[in-house]
Amino acid sequence: MINGVTLGVVYALVALGYSMVFGVLYFVNFAHGDICMVGAYLSLVMVSKFGLGLAPALAISMICSAVLGVVIEKLAYYPLRSASKVTTMMSALGMSLLLATSGQILWGSITQPFPEVLTIEKYLIAGANANSLQVLMVVVCLVLLVVLQLLVRKTTIGKALRATSVDREAAMLMGINVDFVISFTFFVASAYAAVAGTFIGIYYDAVYPTMGALLGMRAFTAAILGGIGSIPGTVIGGLILGVAEGLGAAYISTMWRDGIAFSIMILVLLFKPTGIMGQVSR
């Protein structure tokens, strides 16, 4: 249960990236999961090669990944603004392959353990066992989620972002720099992805080049389960998915753990494509 909640908030963090990009550009950024992988590797390199602590390593990794996200957007998606969504998705798929294989070349295809950055203590919270890593993950992720919610709801750029996602052309006519808003979206989404990737790497003590694909698909499931475009919905989706996976692995079979995410995804797509808290579908 605690495991599920911990994973759930991390999924939510990644899912937000899909959700935000889908909100402004209406396509699925397949490369998003792979940015998580890049973020995890960057943190790993910062910790193991440069001997940084977790916090500075994470900060550097966030910034680098965020820049990478913006660069990818400019290179692979910006020229396709007027093309169809499906075309952009193909470009994203190519980008995802490109990132995953580049990771393989840069860092090798072997699974690397994450060096010990935290001393893990065990607590008993409300009758359940938890350790300090889980608490840290949940707290950091929740803080980031709240920050994002405030950013979107209370600031000028947040308002611009909401306007862009409602109607891009109208927003442009109102004097909103839509290209900047889109870049900003990719910036935030990729920074969050780096945090999520790093946490998953620490949590499973494993960083490998294809981790992005699996994490990405799970997070995407969380995004559609909760309803694309809604931040609270995404968090709920992430939590449900995390808990379902945790319980499924415990009571059914660990072999079919991945199957749970995909079954949920297909069921949601078939019966309620707008998700739990989604807006009216377009």
Next chain:
Amino acid sequence: MKTLSLVLQTKTSRRILQSLAGAAILVFPLVAKQYYVHMAIFAGIYAILALSLNLVRGYTGLFSLAHAAFFGIGAYTAALIALHFNPIFPVVVLAAGLVAGFAGFVIAIPSLRLRGDYFAIATVGFGQMIRLTELNWMDLTRGPMGLPGIPSFHIFGYSFEQRDYYYFTLGLVLLTVWFIRRLVDSRYGRAIMAIREDEIAAEATGVNSTQYKWSILSVSTFFAGIAGSVFATYLTFVSPDAFQTGDSALILCMVVLGGVGTVAGPIAGAIALVALPELLRAANILRLVAVGAIMVLAVLFKEGQLAMRIVRLARRVLRAGTRVYSVAKGG
């Protein structure tokens, strides 16, 4: 040069060239090294996959990311039938095609309620479910260990050798091309292309788009299954490794590289991407990077007018360069 192009334009010379090319393809396995024949068979298998995916992606405009999974269903069906019953080869091929086609049909019914990108995501999900089944149904598929020792195609006591596989695959490619040509030029073909251009308008003019979509998906996956049967019995081994979402992307890349919605394009794309590892032999991993890069670049070139952008950028750099030069010269 001019005379050469003029000579090429005449009908007879084109005929001669075509028959020369045809003859070269026919004698190829008799003269080429075994390894090259092996590559050619692979190119043929992937050409069938790319051609059939193009029916869905190129002509109907649906974005399926599960093609490799249907290829896998065909391969596993052929492997299991050949291992347990070992019938003559047409039975194996047809069974593989039918099972894969049926799987396509079963998956099409629910997912076609979804449009565009949601459909693509649902196919990713189904593709993963199929792979997980192959991986975890130990009694039937032996999971990640795969199924070794699959008997080759045989008929009347004669067992297929590599050369026979070459001709058989060639025949299948030609059959697929012929079928797609006929299909696209028919009333059916016009209907699916109308759906691609504008589904609502097509519906308005009386095209039952759902019916067309599930039938085209079944046909496409039928061909993928046939390709799977050749793959499994030729290699005499199947494992879930060859049928992942990445492989679907590879097939898609062949289609995109060759040209979406054409007949020759996917074949050219398949040959290019099967031959690519030969060119990049020094580093096998580069092949996968290349697939990703080719896909992005092909899409950008086609839809994003990349070439034009590069020219424009080059011109701007050149102009800035001349300006800097003239300023430096003047000052």
